[in-house]
Amino acid sequence: MRIRSLTARVLILATLWSALALVTIAVAISALYRQGVERGFNNLLRAQLYNVVNSVSIGDSDSLTGSPALGDLRFSQPATGWYWLVEPLGNYATAPLASASLGVANLAVPDVEATPFDQNYERYYEMTDDVANHIRVAETEVVLDDQGRAARFRVSGNLQVVEDEIAFFTSRLYAALAVVGIGGLIVNGLAILYGLKPLDRARRALERIRRGEAERIEGDFPSEVQPLANEINALIDSNRRIVERARMQVGNLAHSLKTPIAVLLNEARTLEKNQAEVIATQAEAMQAQVSSYLNRARIAAQRDSVLARTEAQPVMERLARVMRKLNADILFELDVAPDLTFAMEQQDVEEVVGNLLENASRFARTKVVTKAVMTARDDEPTDGRRGWIEVVVEDDGPGLAPDQIGEALKRGRRLDESKPGTGLGLSIVKEISGEYQGSFGLSRAGIGGLRAQLILPAVTKDTA
Known part of the structure; x- marks a missing residue:
């Protein structure tokens, strides 16, 4: 359906563009924020991982010893998804160390080919623990002494923290963008109505002309509307000149025919009665016919004039x-x-x-x-x-x-x-x-x- 209102057209286009722009902005900001949160989460796991590495060593009894202090109570509460675990590697046989939150459970080790170590000999992967927590694990392997005895260090964090943080930010972001979008539409609407006001003033000026209250469009209009007002005024002036010229020509023709017809009527009086009656009748008819056709020409010249009333x-x-x-x-x-x-x-x-x-x-x-x-x-x-x-x-x-x-x-x-x-x-x-x-x-x-x-x-x- 064709939209005839300029205001409606601009508002619809502005609404569509604003909606598209705000959705694009929301998606882009959400994606960037997710990347930032995930990067910060990985950095947190990495810091905690090396805190554990620095806190564990091989004791006098050739066993793994250490009590990492990570400063987070979630590592001491069961089934939270926040765990740390140290396991011996190779022929070095001793009991592993684990956080209280892990208890007697264990974390599966993915294949190295599927999840390889990076250049810092670290790797990050996601998995689900025994209580269905979706967790991310940071892992590295470290040699603990000069005899080559090594251990696998792992620290995990619950990814629900990331999702909750992103959801909280996203809800605030969408609310803020919605307020901005609605406010922008209101401002656009007011700006459009204000911008189109000169057209409304031009319409009212035309109404005054059609009602006979004015002869021209008067007023100070913006540069975009003033040429239109000037052209309409020029059209009205041209129309008026055409009407006046037609009236003048009608008057000239009527004046030029008035004398010959009057002469015919006077001459008819000097003739015999029968002849005089015929000539007088025909002259009067001719006079009426001329008047009629002159009127028709005049009407045709000014029929569509907005000033005729x-x-x-x-x-x-x-x-x-x-x-x-x-x-x-x-x-x-x-x-x-x-x-x-x-x-x-x-x-x-x-x-x-x-x-x-x-x-x-x-x-x-x-x-x-x-x-x-x-x-x-x-x-x-x-x-x-x-x-x-x-x-x-x-x-x-x-x-x-x-x-x-x-x-x-x-x-x-x-x-x-x-x-x-x-x-x-x-x-x-x-x-x-x-x-x-x-x-x-x-x-x-x-x-x-x-x-x-x-x-x-x-x-x-x-x-x-």
């Missing part, structure tokens, strides 16, 4: 207020949910909602009802994270039959020739909503007339 409440209240003045005999009801913001330019919101209100006012008998609320879409066309606003305009007029609805949405079609207009209003609403990836539909209203439903993009806190 319009608060719903004031715009829709202003439109309703204008319609009330123009249609004093019709009741205009308006219900707009609080804190709604369109992700659209204000003039586009006014265009689509104004067209619907104007169309409803032509056919309403007594009332037009307008509502705006947040909604969700099943046919989400983008990434599923965008918010949507549903705008519904209903009138209590005659409405449209199902087969008439499709005709009403065609450009230039007027189902009622007795009403003024060019027949472009609903088609313009459909085109603008489509340019913003929204939707538009007509159906029967609950109050008897036509119901127009708009789905338009919204700015939300979750998507800002």
Whole structure:
């Protein structure tokens, strides 16, 4: 599974590396400590061995004599695994000497070929005594007098002492490394969170831009993040210039076409009635078509701009207020949910909602009802994270039959020739909503007339 969080990635990698490093360190230190303890144990046995050698000699009765004082009570306690033993070699026959801890027991002698003596004529080997103690034995052979009589000297120690010492050290070592590892992870986590804080500040700055609270990313960022902030600011500036250039071109084109169309309309008045009506109608249609396509070009230029936003409440209240003045005999009801913001330019919101209100006012008998609320879409066309606003305009007029609805949405079609207009209003609403990836539909209203439903993009806190 791909990990999307940078913090999680770094923490996981740091944890794995720390665990591997600490385990390696623990194994290495344990091995080195074991070698040191075993070397010290061997040195202790060697020192005790030569203490015994220096304490034993051949007495007047040609027997082995001596009382080694090793300073360790374990040599005087039975079955401890700590023993010393002196045995005559060759034709020299006498009783061996042994520590009280060995008693009447004996220690087996390994074959010299299997365990040879070193250059100091010493050898070390391990074995198990009669009471199951795992012991290590240090051995040497020494000539005791000028007659060549020799003896084998052996001193043993219980290896459990070594294992206990190593276990004690290892447990403390693992505990210390665990504390270091956990502390290191906590410090790494805090360092990562602190190090990524500038990215969080950059994210909040982008949120402010999307909500319309700022126009640029402001703030002092580290050298690794500042280039990203600069590039985003450059992108926003470029986007703004594109929108402004598109608006300027739209205005220039509209201005350049305004005069020729006005001339055509004026000239139409000097012609005969039938000809004048045809020319005026076509000029008005041409004027509406030019306006429509210029709007589409402008919308395409700024549709994805993060700066396009319009608060719903004031715009829709202003439109309703204008319609009330123009249609004093019709009741205009308006219900707009609080804190709604369109992700659209204000003039586009006014265009689509104004067209619907104007169309409803032509056919309403007594009332037009307008509502705006947040909604969700099943046919989400983008990434599923965008918010949507549903705008519904209903009138209590005659409405449209199902087969008439499709005709009403065609450009230039007027189902009622007795009403003024060019027949472009609903088609313009459909085109603008489509340019913003929204939707538009007509159906029967609950109050008897036509119901127009708009789905338009919204700015939300979750998507800002």
